[in-house]
Amino acid sequence: MIEVDNIHKTFGDNHVLKGISTTFDKGKTNLIIGQSGSGKTVFLKCLLGLFSPEKGHIRYSGKNYADLTNAEKRDLRQDMGMVFQGSALFDSMTVEKNVSFPLDMFTKQSKSEMQDRVDFVLKRVNLIDAHKKYPSEISGGMQKRVAIARAIVMKPSYLFCDEPNSGLDPKTAILIDNLIQEITEEYDITTVINTHDMNSVMEIGKKIIFLKNGYLEWEGTNKEIFKTDNKAVTDFVYSSELFKKVRQMYIEERN
DSSP states (O other): OEEEEEEEEEETTEEEEEEEEEEEOTTSEEEEEOOTTSSHHHHHHHHTTSSOOSEEEEEETTEEGGGSOHHHHHHHHHTEEEEOTTOOOOTTSOHHHHHHHHHHHHOOOOHHHHHHHHHHHHHHTTOSSOTTOOGGGSOHHHHHHHHHHHHHTTOOSEEEEESTTTTOOHHHHHHHHHHHHHHHHHHTOEEEEEOOOHHHHHHHOSEEEEEETTEEEEEEOTTGGGTOOOHHHHHHHTTSHHHHHHHHHHHHHHO
8 A cells, every 4th residue: 555645746946746645555556647737747756756755755555755764765666566658678688588677686586586487477468479579579569568577577566557558559558457457456566557548547447546736636436537526527537538428328327
């Protein structure tokens, strides 16, 4: 679990995060949504420990990040997996070398132990025969799966995803959403996803927080978002034609 208590973040005169408080539970896909400039990326970087809030606290499984020693912060960061927007694979490395990179950097496992772990996570993301391929030789969807495999190879307690469906076709995006949700539930990970994808909101939004101008404007589930009267939320989510159709279906079923 991650607990966020009244955090503020500024850059010069720009007050980006304005007293955000929320919780992200284990075993759930927690989504952050909002318009560009709402503070989503800064918030995610605060959760990752890349930015330090000037005020407020972030607790990981009850431990306040600001109170940790440098060694404890380093250990915590190694307990975090990250799926970047562009996958961020190393072009000069094969798939299996990309996935084993964190193990090479941060563990003292033997080569056979690392290979077993790499084989396991690649199988888990449905990549059986891609070990020796390079990123340029596989599709965008496969690259995302490699990125997910690399993010979970260290058995993290926390998984962060920045626009994981960026650049993917709708069918592949759904497959990636389902994979992230399955892994989250299977390994009881605290997963936080920064997204613009309304399909993701509908499909895997076990908890959704909506940011607007640095404030937490609304939070709830993918079921509750259809019921909200918050104008900022409805203006944002129902700009999607898909959401308009689903909203209408929901209203008709209720009647």
